[in-house]
Amino acid sequence: MADNVHLKPELPLVLSRYKDVLDLALKDAISDRRIFLYDMLRYCMGWSDAYGAPLETKKGKGIRPSLCLFTCDALGGDIEKALPAAVALELIHNFSLIHDEIQDSDEIRHHRPTLWNVWGIPKALVAGNVMRVLADKSMSTMPSDHSKLLTVSSSIVSEACLEMIEGQYMDISFEGGDGISVDQYMKMISHKTGALLRSSVHIGAVIGSRGGRVADIFREIGIKLGFMFQIRDDILGTWGETTSTGKPVGSDIRRKKNTLPIIHARETQPYQEEISELYSLEFIEDHHVDRVLDILDATKAGHYCQGLVEDYALEVSKDIQNIGFSKNSREEFQALVSFLVDRSF
Amino acid sequence: MADNVHLKPELPLVLSRYKDVLDLALKDAISDRRIFLYDMLRYCMGWSDAYGAPLETKKGKGIRPSLCLFTCDALGGDIEKALPAAVALELIHNFSLIHDEIQDSDEIRHHRPTLWNVWGIPKALVAGNVMRVLADKSMSTMPSDHSKLLTVSSSIVSEACLEMIEGQYMDISFEGGDGISVDQYMKMISHKTGALLRSSVHIGAVIGSRGGRVADIFREIGIKLGFMFQIRDDILGTWGETTSTGKPVGSDIRRKKNTLPIIHARETQPYQEEISELYSLEFIEDHHVDRVLDILDATKAGHYCQGLVEDYALEVSKDIQNIGFSKNSREEFQALVSFLVDRSF
Numbered sequence: 001m002a003d004n005v006h007l008k009p010e011l012p013l014v015l016s017r018y019k020d021v022l023d024l025a026l027k028d029a030i031s032d033r034r035i036f037l038y039d040m041l042r043y044c045m046g047w048s049d050a051y052g053a054p055l056e057t058k059k060g061k062g063i064r065p066s067l068c069l070f071t072c073d074a075l076g077g078d079i080e081k082a083l084p085a086a087v088a089l090e091l092i093h094n095f096s097l098i099h100d101e102i103q104d105s106d107e108i109r110h111h112r113p114t115l116w117n118v119w120g121i122p123k124a125l126v127a128g129n130v131m132r133v134l135a136d137k138s139m140s141t142m143p144s145d146h147s148k149l150l151t152v153s154s155s156i157v158s159e160a161c162l163e164m165i166e167g168q169y170m171d172i173s174f175e176g177g178d179g180i181s182v183d184q185y186m187k188m189i190s191h192k193t194g195a196l197l198r199s200s201v202h203i204g205a206v207i208g209s210r211g212g213r214v215a216d217i218f219r220e221i222g223i224k225l226g227f228m229f230q231i232r233d234d235i236l237g238t239w240g241e242t243t244s245t246g247k248p249v250g251s252d253i254r255r256k257k258n259t260l261p262i263i264h265a266r267e268t269q270p271y272q273e274e275i276s277e278l279y280s281l282e283f284i285e286d287h288h289v290d291r292v293l294d295i296l297d298a299t300k301a302g303h304y305c306q307g308l309v310e311d312y313a314l315e316v317s318k319d320i321q322n323i324g325f326s327k328n329s330r331e332e333f334q335a336l337v338s339f340l341v342d343r344s345f
Numbered sequence: 346m347a348d349n350v351h352l353k354p355e356l357p358l359v360l361s362r363y364k365d366v367l368d369l370a371l372k373d374a375i376s377d378r379r380i381f382l383y384d385m386l387r388y389c390m391g392w393s394d395a396y397g398a399p400l401e402t403k404k405g406k407g408i409r410p411s412l413c414l415f416t417c418d419a420l421g422g423d424i425e426k427a428l429p430a431a432v433a434l435e436l437i438h439n440f441s442l443i444h445d446e447i448q449d450s451d452e453i454r455h456h457r458p459t460l461w462n463v464w465g466i467p468k469a470l471v472a473g474n475v476m477r478v479l480a481d482k483s484m485s486t487m488p489s490d491h492s493k494l495l496t497v498s499s500s501i502v503s504e505a506c507l508e509m510i511e512g513q514y515m516d517i518s519f520e521g522g523d524g525i526s527v528d529q530y531m532k533m534i535s536h537k538t539g540a541l542l543r544s545s546v547h548i549g550a551v552i553g554s555r556g557g558r559v560a561d562i563f564r565e566i567g568i569k570l571g572f573m574f575q576i577r578d579d580i581l582g583t584w585g586e587t588t589s590t591g592k593p594v595g596s597d598i599r600r601k602k603n604t605l606p607i608i609h610a611r612e613t614q615p616y617q618e619e620i621s622e623l624y625s626l627e628f629i630e631d632h633h634v635d636r637v638l639d640i641l642d643a644t645k646a647g648h649y650c651q652g653l654v655e656d657y658a659l660e661v662s663k664d665i666q667n668i669g670f671s672k673n674s675r676e677e678f679q680a681l682v683s684f685l686v687d688r689s690f
Binding site: 036037104129134137159169 | 448474503
């Protein structure tokens, strides 16, 4: 079992510094067009309840837009220029969540009923699509004094969005099959989760440094951050506590998700067949979850997954030695990397 | 009963001239990324069957991209410049069809099972989203020698897309209610169908004439074409033959759709209550359809709807007198307008 899933590290500065400016810009992007549809978007963002009443609760970590702004900022760029892209990335992330929840029949996210669960699939589908268009609209507000920056950023976002959706497709395709290999899994998450995270730092670097070698390095860093993020997510989905993750304990097992701990255990003899049998049950009950957790312990799946997260963290830490960050920015970025290694939410 | 629904007018030149160039560009846009997902898109476009085998069948009229290219062409513009936008409009149209079919539980389109009906909702949802991203990617290939044109065109497409989705939302919201007014209906279709059609001629005019008064006039023409198109669609959905429309006779009645004939009859005494009662039945059977058709006859709903289509056609015919089209282009456009008045498919 991964033994650090119940720590609650503090949110690093990189993820808190831009919260206010992002919140304002996001609220601006989800403008007050009059139809009720926009109340659904505000609910999704955690700003209001299902009846439209304002809420003070926090939601999400805003990791994508924060990474975008931080990277731009730390490279000496103007965060105002990166803000439309940062907003677009957060809206695209929410678009993907809304549609993902429909696809996976997820009823709860962050302790609240999901959109389709409150308003039905047709309206939730539409709400997701609106988020997506608002992202485009946000991109189109990028300062056009450097039209090439706009073109490059837009094409990075489009490509990331396409890969993300392709990743969702891979994920759906893999469901109910005989299980997938670690290689297939890594390819899937590099698309589904990795593409958008990668684009966050990539665009931040493009705008902050006007492209070139540094932007390429950040693209690579983004890929590694994506792996770290998703594998840690799998750990939390398997061993995390409800209070931290907003999901029931063992929730990924109950939903028969192809997470890395499971795939690792499936590749480990003599458990391959047993995991396959458990995952082919129509309903996974408590004692099945317990049995799967035992197998994961026996195959040291948590140790294996956390080891990968730490390996990527080490690589990223090396990558950022040589990209023109100030000492201060390096330390802040390092704190973010450490957070991604240990996070419990 | 609308008595001209069984004529089969020929496809006007405006809709056939650009078919080949559009087909090529569309096939190029739906590139050969390797995952099976793209076979779903090719199926949706009518290029292949559900097993991926190539098909020769035609699908759709390609009215949006054809209008875009024709308007640009007739105003003396270079259609190569408008092609990326034309392709984007057709992809966005297909994106909206795929998601609409999920929302409405439509099982058949153009005589073929709909995407979700073949592959299930999750995969169809993803396929729709990919169409949408490919539209963005197509827009980003617009020649950037006039970056303002790109910015303007992109924002026209985004706004149209947003209105279209808002229209879908209105449509869903109106379902199962006590019926809507003609005003509500007109607002809904001006968004759901009108926005994208409007943007087709608008962008064509922007690119063909570099903006200005002519582009504004075409925006207005586009709005009228949208009304003509959707109201004629409602007529065909009510009285059209399966062989022409690809939908069963009376299909919109069976699906309890809020079409203009129904809304008109509902606003006509003494049928208001009876229509409401019929539309609140769980299943509409053949004899119910017959009764609704009788009421539509008694209220002259077909005549009313076709009259509106013809009024808009007359207005458009006047609008195009004064926008710098050659005599030839005017005649071709007029033939298109006449087709939209009489079309049976």
